[in-house]
Amino acid sequence: MSIHDQQRPRIFTWHVHGSYLYYLSQGDYDIFIPVLPERIAGYYGRGRTFPFGANVVEIPAAEVRNHDFDIILFQSEQNYLQDQFDVLSEEQRLLPRIYLEHNTPLGSPVETQHPVREEDVTVVHVTHFNKLVWNNGRVPVTVIEHGVTAGTEGYNGHLEKGLTLINHLPQRGRALGWDIFRDMRKRIPLDLAGMGNGSEGIGEVLHPQLPAFRSMYRFYFHPVRHTSLALAVCESMMQGIPVIGLATTELSTVIRNGENGYIHTNLQYLEEKMTLLLRNQRHAWEIGDAGRQTAEECFGMQRFTREWEQLFRSVITQQQHLNATI
DSSP: OOOSSSSOOEEEEEEEOHHHHHHHHSSSEEEEEEOOOTOTTBTTTTTTSOOOOTTEEEEEGGGGGOOOOOOEESSSIIIIIIIIIHSOOTTTGGEEEEEEEEOSSSSOTTTOBOSSSOOEEEEEEEEHHHHHBBTTTTOOOOOOOOEEEESSOOOOOOOOEEEEOOTHHHHHGGTTTTHHHHHTTTEEEEOSSSSOOGGOOOOOGGGGGGGHHHHTTTEEEOOOOSSHHHHHHHHHHHOOEEEEEETTTTTTOOOOTTTTTTESSSSHHHHHHHHHHHHOOOOHHHHHHHHHHHHHHHHHHHHHHHHHHHHHHHHHHHHHHHHHHO
């Protein structure tokens, strides 16, 4: 049966990762998010940053338990360990549940147990690397890789600088490569954008304005040692902007070195390739175009929303079959 032959799934989740929520909302389902007047983490509502469609609906947190949903989607330990008990009714907590894991473990990438222990909760990792490094126990696990759009602004790269876009980079430290970025920009012209970077960066650029802003830069630099695959990397590639980064985590499966970007664990090598792109704009265009083709193959929205639609339908159907046998 086609997804369009059934009622649109009604998904309840929290506003945790704005860019991801925006891309997730492109699918054929309705998303309901709680909101509090104080707009604390998870309870921002739609906000003003992303052009959400009508299928993203705010509900005052105190009224959530009075609504009907088909699925509960957790996106953080806070959602799973506390928020669900604060806002959901007992009946709602018996609905099909999915935990979307955006991140790699903060602790050991070998031993860290994922917070989900209940075997009737499906864990979705955004990269195969995430799935690999988390100890997922016996819970059902799947991977849905990112889907992004490029916007309408094409790459021109006339600005002889690189761009790094990471929120709160100084506070997030070595894992996100603050020390690497800080050292590299002593020799290579690099700008840092994103929230919470203070005097070290140029501030936040709202998501709708990012494509035009990003298009000016010669390359995108990803100094991250250990994290999930950043949406900013996927978006840059989709826009045709050359990506230079560390040959770590999932990026090593996306970039073919010297063909559609440059990656390495040798920082001197990366510095040499940045210099090459700054001196040779035609080469930057060629590398960026190959990266765009890769992004279209790997991070297309049609595949992304289809996989989410299929998963939502699957967990709903499984719950219906289980209820029928009780």
